[in-house]
Amino acid sequence: MSEQVLKNGNVMARSKTRTITQIAMLGAIAGILMNLEFPLPFLAPSFYQLDFSEIPVLVGSFAMGPIAGVLIELVKILVHLVTKGSMTAGVGDVANFIFGCTFAVPAGLIYRYKSVKSRKHAVIGMAVGTVLTAVVACFINAFVLLPAYGKAFGMPVEAFIEMGSAVHSSVNNLLTFAAMIIFPFNIFKYALTSLIVFLIYKRIRVVLKGD
Secondary structure, three states, rough: OHHHHHHHHHHHHHHHHHHHHHHHHHHHHHHHHOOOOOEOOOOOOOOOOOOOOOOHHHHHHHOOHHHHHHHHHHHHHHHHHHHOOOOOOHHHHHHHHHHHHHHHHHHHHHHHOOOOOOHHHHHHHHHHHHHHHHHHHHHHHHHHHHHHHHHOOOOOOHHHHHHHHOOOOOOOOOHHHOOOOOOHHHHHHHHHHHHHHHHHHHHHHHHHHOO
16 A cells, blocks of 8 residues: 555656656746847837747646746746846736736636647636736736836827828827737737647647646
8 A cells, every 4th residue: 555655656756757857848938039029010019029939838727727827928938038138127027927928827727627628628728818818918018018018118198109100090099009009910910829839739739748
């Protein structure tokens, strides 16, 4: 009996070590991907940039659960701060952490809610996470990030609105900036991330063996 207990303990210890290693690995990859950002001038002003750092986060949330997704997101932000630093005294990084969790946690919960995980649950989870994140991003950008960026760069909020109007002529205040710039940008970003994860997840799951 004691040998069986010891054996079970060793298996649990190895599983825990593997999970921690996978979280660290996915977080490091996500942090590197966060540094490889690029603008989408047809969707938003150049200070909004697209990156694919949420791909490892979502993969981890699907494979190991939402808590693992949150931890991967945290590692991602720490790697980004160490390797590239922050231009907004950490405000943008905190917001990025919130957005990432808002995206990956609901998706992971919905996917893993049923004992038999399916592509249908994955798609529903990613769709919920995408829309929810786009809505949350509107409020945080309009009322926290844009004022913080303005303060950091010595620019009035009106300057950002002008940049937004150069992309979409209907932008004339923070509300229309959120509706015409922030919302479509984040829908595009997280929908693209979801599509990529949908296409690659099965191959990666075999390596992670999280299910």
